[in-house]
Amino acid sequence: MIKLTLKDGSIREVEKGTSVYEVAKLISGRLAKEAVVGAVNGHTVDLSFEINEDCELSIYKFEDKEGAHAFRHTSSHIMAQAVKRLFPDAKLAIGPAIDNGFYYDFDTEHKFIPEDLEKIEAEMKKIVKEDLSLRRFELPRDEAIEFMKAKGEDYKVELIQDLPEDEVISFYEQGDFVDLCAGCHVMSTKAVKSIKLLSLAGAYWRGDEKNKMLQRIYGTSFPKASLLEEYVTMLEEAKKRDHRKLGKELKLFALLEEGPGFPFFLPNGMVVKNKLLEYWREVHDKANYVEVETPIILNRKLWETSGHWFHYKENMYSLLIDEEDYAIKPMNCPGGMLVYKTDLRSYKDFPMRVGEIGRVHRHELSGALHGLMRVRAFTQDDAHIFMLPEQIKDEIKGVCKLIDEVYKTFGFSYHVELSTRPEKSMGTDEEWAHAENSLREALEELNLEYKLNEGDGAFYGPKIDFHLRDCLGRTWQCGTIQLDMQLPQRFELSYIGKDGEKHQPIVIHRVAFGSIERFLGILIEEFAGKFPTWLAPVQVKILPIADRHIPYAEEVRSYLAECGIRVTIDERAEKIGYKIREAQLEKNPYMLILGDKDIENKSVSVRSRDIGELGSMEIQTFADQVLSEIKSRSLATKFDAKNDSEK
Structure with a gap:
C-alpha cells in the first residue's frame, strides 16, 4: 500500500499502481466525473497516470487553471485532427491552450475562410462523439524525428531537433491522429462537450517575421453548453465595448x-x-x-x-x-x-x-x-x-x-x-x-x-x-x-x-x-465609452431647440465654462430628437435642452445619459451638482432629479 496526501491534508492508502482517476472514484463519483487532470508532488499528470509511491496528490477540475488548460489543450488536438481529416495536406505547427481557449497554427495552401470554421467545428463534434481515448507514448530522439518525417510534419521535426538532448520526447495518440506533445490531456475526446471556433489570424512560425506566415485558428471549449453560451454572450458584449471601435466612434x-x-x-x-x-x-x-x-x-x-x-x-x-x-x-x-x-x-x-x-x-x-x-x-x-x-x-x-x-x-x-x-x-x-x-x-x-x-x-x-x-x-x-x-x-x-x-x-x-x-x-x-463625468471629454452638451434659442445657449455655455465644466453647443439646424440621439451616441453625461420656457424661467431642462429626463432646474443648481460629481470623481450619476417645482 502507498499513502497519498490530498489537498485538504487528509491521507488515503491505496494499492501501488492505482491511477489518479481511480483515486478520484474512491473519493467520490462526482469528482471522478468532473476530474480533468491530477498533480503528483506538484507535477501535472494525466488521470491515467499510475501512482507507485507515497506522494502529495491534487485532482483538478475544469474550474481549476490546470484543469482548464488540459481540457483546452485536448480541444486543440481535436481541432488539429479535424483539420487533417478535411485538409490532409495541412502541416501542423503548434497548438497550445491559452487563456479562455486554444489555437492551432497550420501551413496549408488552402486559404481558410469563415465557412471552413463551420466545417471544422462539425468534424470536431464528430471526433468528440467517437469517444477516442488519448494515449501517451514516448520515443527515443532519432525515432521521434523519423516518425514525424514519415508523416511529413516538418515543423514537428524542427521542434524535436531543438529540444535539449535529455528531454523526454512524448506523443499523444487519439484514433488515427498523433501529435508531438508534452501533455497533459483528458482521458477521452468525449469529455469536450461544447466547442466553438472563433476566428482566423495570421502568425509567423515561432513569432519570427523572417519565417513563413501560417494560418491560425482560435477556438474555445467548455464541459457544459451553458458555460459556452455565457462565454459567447460575454464575447458579444466585448465586441460592443471594443476600445478600437469606440475609440474611433468617440474620436479619442x-x-x-x-x-x-x-x-x-x-x-x-x-x-x-x-x-x-x-x-x-x-x-x-x-x-x-x-x-x-x-x-x-x-x-x-x-x-x-x-x-x-x-x-x-x-x-x-x-x-x-x-x-x-x-x-x-x-x-x-x-x-x-x-x-x-x-x-x-x-x-x-x-x-x-x-x-x-x-x-x-x-x-x-x-x-x-x-x-x-x-x-x-x-x-x-x-x-x-x-x-x-x-x-x-x-x-x-x-x-x-x-x-x-x-x-x-x-x-x-x-x-x-x-x-x-x-x-x-x-x-x-x-x-x-x-x-x-x-x-x-x-x-x-x-x-x-x-x-x-x-x-x-x-x-x-x-x-x-x-x-x-x-x-x-x-x-x-x-x-x-x-x-x-x-x-x-x-x-x-x-x-x-x-x-x-x-x-x-x-x-x-x-x-x-x-x-x-x-x-x-x-x-x-x-465603461463602454460612457466615461464618468470627471473623465468625459465633453461633460455637458447644450441642445437649443431652435435658432432663436442659440443666444441663451451661449449664455449658459459661458457660465458653465467659467465654472470649469467642459461644455459644447450643437448649433446645427436639426430637429431636437436628432440632436438628442447624436449626443447620446457621443455618450455625453449631460444634455441641456433649451427652449422658450427655459429662457423665460432662466433655467435649463436636464437630460442624463444614464438616467434620462431629470426635469428643469436653475443653472447654478445644475452646475453645483455637476461640479460636486466631478470633484468626488464619482463613477455613477448622483444627480438630484427633482425639478424646481418640486422643491
Whole structure:
C-alpha cells in the first residue's frame, strides 16, 4: 500500500499502481466525473497516470487553471485532427491552450475562410462523439524525428531537433491522429462537450517575421453548453465595448498605417489622458513623491551599464548619432538612476520617492499589436523609491495601498501575483532571497492574498503584479512593484550612512496605471465609452431647440465654462430628437435642452445619459451638482432629479 496526501491534508492508502482517476472514484463519483487532470508532488499528470509511491496528490477540475488548460489543450488536438481529416495536406505547427481557449497554427495552401470554421467545428463534434481515448507514448530522439518525417510534419521535426538532448520526447495518440506533445490531456475526446471556433489570424512560425506566415485558428471549449453560451454572450458584449471601435466612434484616438503601433491621440482622447495624469499627480503629491523627466534617447554606454543592451536589445530601437550608438528608452529606470546621481545623498534623504510620466518605446511584432492594449510607444507612470534596507517593507506596503486607492477610484477589483527569480538574472542567491522575502512579508502583513509565479520576475529583481478585473470578468496586468538591488550596484549609487560611510541604496520600481494608453483602453471597454463625468471629454452638451434659442445657449455655455465644466453647443439646424440621439451616441453625461420656457424661467431642462429626463432646474443648481460629481470623481450619476417645482 502507498499513502497519498490530498489537498485538504487528509491521507488515503491505496494499492501501488492505482491511477489518479481511480483515486478520484474512491473519493467520490462526482469528482471522478468532473476530474480533468491530477498533480503528483506538484507535477501535472494525466488521470491515467499510475501512482507507485507515497506522494502529495491534487485532482483538478475544469474550474481549476490546470484543469482548464488540459481540457483546452485536448480541444486543440481535436481541432488539429479535424483539420487533417478535411485538409490532409495541412502541416501542423503548434497548438497550445491559452487563456479562455486554444489555437492551432497550420501551413496549408488552402486559404481558410469563415465557412471552413463551420466545417471544422462539425468534424470536431464528430471526433468528440467517437469517444477516442488519448494515449501517451514516448520515443527515443532519432525515432521521434523519423516518425514525424514519415508523416511529413516538418515543423514537428524542427521542434524535436531543438529540444535539449535529455528531454523526454512524448506523443499523444487519439484514433488515427498523433501529435508531438508534452501533455497533459483528458482521458477521452468525449469529455469536450461544447466547442466553438472563433476566428482566423495570421502568425509567423515561432513569432519570427523572417519565417513563413501560417494560418491560425482560435477556438474555445467548455464541459457544459451553458458555460459556452455565457462565454459567447460575454464575447458579444466585448465586441460592443471594443476600445478600437469606440475609440474611433468617440474620436479619442486614431490607428494609422503611417505609424503601426504608434497611436495618434485626438482632442477628445487627450482630455481623458490628461485627466488621468492630473489624478495621478494628485495621488502622488499626497504620497510625497517628486516628479522628474528624463531623456527619451540615451547612449549605448548607459544601456550597457543597466544591462538592457545585453538582456533586452531585441525589443529596443537603436540609432547612430555622431558615430555613436544610442537607443530610444524602452523603460525609464536607467534615467532615474542618473537623476539620483546628480547630487550627494544622505540616509536622511530616504525614502526618496521619485515619479516620472515617461514616454517609452518597445519593438513589438506587428502581429502582436492590438489597439491601445499592445503598442510600440506608450506613456509609463513610473516611480523609483530609493531607501534603506530597513525601509523596504514599509515602502512596499505604502505602494500597495496607493495602487489599491487608484484601482478603487475606477471601481476595479484585482488579484496579486508574486514573481520570483527568472533563469536569466543578475545578482547573488543571497540578494535574491532577501528581496523575495521582503516582498512576501509585506504582502502577508497587509493580508493580501497572492499567487506565486516561480521564475517570472524581472532580470534584476522579484516583482509584485496587480491584475485588475473588469466588468466582463477579464483580467489585465497593470500595476507592478519590482524590488531592485542590481541597478543601484551597476550604476554605483551610494549614500552617506549614519556611520559616515558610503552605502548602496535599495530601489523599488513601480507603476500604478502601467501604460496610460493601455489603462485608457481598459477604461473605454470597462465603461463602454460612457466615461464618468470627471473623465468625459465633453461633460455637458447644450441642445437649443431652435435658432432663436442659440443666444441663451451661449449664455449658459459661458457660465458653465467659467465654472470649469467642459461644455459644447450643437448649433446645427436639426430637429431636437436628432440632436438628442447624436449626443447620446457621443455618450455625453449631460444634455441641456433649451427652449422658450427655459429662457423665460432662466433655467435649463436636464437630460442624463444614464438616467434620462431629470426635469428643469436653475443653472447654478445644475452646475453645483455637476461640479460636486466631478470633484468626488464619482463613477455613477448622483444627480438630484427633482425639478424646481418640486422643491
